Amino acid sequence: MGSRCFVSLRSTKRIQDIHALSTRRIHASNTAQFATPLDQPVSTQAKKSKERLVILGSGWGAMSLLKGLDQTRYEVMVVSPNTYFAMTPLLAQAATGSLELRTTMEPVRGNHNIHFYHAWTEKIDLEKKTLTLMPAYPPVFRQKDPTSTNHYPNAREYSLSFDKLVISVGAYNRTFSTPGVRENAWFLKDVQNARAIRWRILECFEQADHPNLTDDQRKALLNFIVVGGGPTGSEFAAELHDLLSSDLKRLFPDIVKFASISIVDASAGILNNFDASLATYAREKFARDGINVMLNRKVKAVERGNLVVEPDGEIPFGLLVWSTGICASPLVKRTNSIAKDDGNSFFLTDDHLRFVEDVYAIGDCAQIQGKFLPATAQVASQKGKHLAHVLNGKMGEDPEADEKVFKHRDMGSMASLGSGSAIVDSPNAKAQGRIAWVIWRSAYTYMSLSWRNRLLVPFFWTINRLFGRDLTRF
Ligand SMILES: Cc1cc2nc3c(=O)[nH]c(=O)nc-3n(C[C@H](O)[C@H](O)[C@H](O)COP(=O)(O)OP(=O)(O)OC[C@H]3O[C@@H](n4cnc5c(N)ncnc54)[C@H](O)[C@@H]3O)c2cc1C
Numbered sequence: 348m349g350s351r352c353f354v355s356l357r358s359t360k361r362i363q364d365i366h367a368l369s370t371r372r373i374h375a376s377n378t379a380q381f382a383t384p385l386d387q388p389v390s391t392q393a394k395k396s397k398e399r400l401v402i403l404g405s406g407w408g409a410m411s412l413l414k415g416l417d418q419t420r421y422e423v424m425v426v427s428p429n430t431y432f433a434m435t436p437l438l439a440q441a442a443t444g445s446l447e448l449r450t451t452m453e454p455v456r457g458n459h460n461i462h463f464y465h466a467w468t469e470k471i472d473l474e475k476k477t478l479t480l481m482p483a484y485p486p487v488f489r490q491k492d493p494t495s496t497n498h499y500p501n502a503r504e505y506s507l508s509f510d511k512l513v514i515s516v517g518a519y520n521r522t523f524s525t526p527g528v529r530e531n532a533w534f535l536k537d538v539q540n541a542r543a544i545r546w547r548i549l550e551c552f553e554q555a556d557h558p559n560l561t562d563d564q565r566k567a568l569l570n571f572i573v574v575g576g577g578p579t580g581s582e583f584a585a586e587l588h589d590l591l592s593s594d595l596k597r598l599f600p601d602i603v604k605f606a607s608i609s610i611v612d613a614s615a616g617i618l619n620n621f622d623a624s625l626a627t628y629a630r631e632k633f634a635r636d637g638i639n640v641m642l643n644r645k646v647k648a649v650e651r652g653n654l655v656v657e658p659d660g661e662i663p664f665g666l667l668v669w670s671t672g673i674c675a676s677p678l679v680k681r682t683n684s685i686a687k688d689d690g691n692s693f694f695l696t697d698d699h700l701r702f703v704e705d706v707y708a709i710g711d712c713a714q715i716q717g718k719f720l721p722a723t724a725q726v727a728s729q730k731g732k733h734l735a736h737v738l739n740g741k742m743g744e745d746p747e748a749d750e751k752v753f754k755h756r757d758m759g760s761m762a763s764l765g766s767g768s769a770i771v772d773s774p775n776a777k778a779q780g781r782i783a784w785v786i787w788r789s790a791y792t793y794m795s796l797s798w799r800n801r802l803l804v805p806f807f808w809t810i811n812r813l814f815g816r817d818l819t820r821f
Pocket residue numbers: 348353354403404405406407408409426427428429431435436437438439466467468469515516517518535536537579676678709710711712722723724725726727761
């Protein structure tokens with residue numbers, strides 16, 4: 348899921364400093380800028396006719412909530428550092444040129460009757476029902492350290508009050524505190540990451556094509572490593588293999604023989620969340636494709652262009668994509684007024700997706716107490732849809748009503764394995780190969796949020812099939 352980790356961590360101290368310097372001026376300017384001052388308690392606003400519902404985040408949870416929400420019932424405000432929704436299941440394809448980046452994004456503004464703030468939520472005050480927001484950075488191509496300062500130097504925080512709040516801020520990439528990962532590896536959590544990876548793959552080939560390099564130097568530059576053999580890492584490796592064996596083979600016929608792809612995992616298998624027969628099918632397909640699966644490995648460090656792993660030692664690479672699961676976002680870590688798990692990883696809600704009256708959390712940043720569910724788009728969007736029904740008042744006025752209890756429907760898992768093959772593991776059926784691939788493609792075309800992308804996704808698949816991928820670097 349961000350990326351670069353897509354969200355940055357600001358130290359509380361710094362926020363306080365900025366706040367101390369600028370609070371007066373900010374509040375004054377907000378008052379001038381907005382018809383209703385954002386920091387004024389909603390209850391005291393003169394023209395208050397609707398409750399203000401603030402949604403934090405513009406990912407799967409937030410967008411499925413917005414889709415089902417009766418937006419005429421509330422004054423809806425969305426706060427996110429991303430002005431778009433990212434269609435995460437298609438990011439591996441966008442990173443390897445099978446799809447254009449545009450097809451994996453939906454703009455937040457415009458499609459809904461909402462007010463959008465392009466900002467980070469820095470602080471949640473449940474007692475005063477206010478949020479502290481910091482204007483977000485413009486998009487960055489590739490950050491050195493995604494946890495470092497990520498705001499305009501002159502940005503100033505402001506406050507926003509709410510009547511109802513939905514927190515759906517997702518999660519960060521987990522690195523297990525492995526040295527050098529944030530500085531030297533690439534993440535695949537957001538569209539900006541996909542763009543950076545795509546750029547880097549092509550850069551590796553361009554560099555390796557210079558005549559003054561030795562074969563060993565070429566092999567190092569064209570060694571592509573994926574750490575983490577879950578669905579995201581495996582799908583990326585498979586898509587990369589497709590790119591190498593088709594368009595890059597055509598464009599760089601003399602050097603493509605030096606290219607290699609490896610998946611490195613600490614466990615004894617890949618795609619462990621799938622049925623064992625499907626995981627084996629994937630392993631066999633990867634073996635046929637020449638994707639090197641390295642299991643039971645312990646990554647010690649990621650240096651610049653060098654993976655240090657036990658028991659192999661040092662392995663040089665041109666691109667290393669790190670995909671080993673998720674961890675808590677900084678907002679979750681520093682918000683202590685809300686119940687969390689022992690590991691400080693996510694908010695804990697009740698069965699109604701709620702902490703206290705009027706405050707809810709959905710998606711990767713939250714779990715229901717005692718009912719652990721996987722951190723997937725499926726769960727996030729089901730929770731968002733359920734919450735929309737609750738907030739629309741379709742389930743009656745009683746906040747404790749049984750029908751307001753969230754029930755997860757397991758729709759199964761899918762993973763694309765490249766070259767027209769996939770695996771599908773659903774409670775009703777299992778499929779592999781071409782049939783699974785058709786199901787995978789149909790499902791993700793259909794799941795695109797807009798008709799524009801529902802048309803663009805198959806359009807680009809067809810165009811790329813006919814004419815090859817567009818591999819211009821920009
Ligand atoms: C490459 C990839 C492929 C995946 N494939 C699948 C798949 O095939 N099937 C599946 O079910 N799941 C898949 N997932 C997992 C799925 O994407 C996540 O579970 C899902 O995105 C979680 O939704 P969310 O709304 O909780 O968070 P996200 O979708 O991550 O959205 C979080 C939002 O919060 C915003 N935000 C962050 N911090 C703040 C803040 N402080 N203030 C305000 N806003 C903030 C972010 O900018 C973002 O808009 C995939 C994930 C990745 C990365």
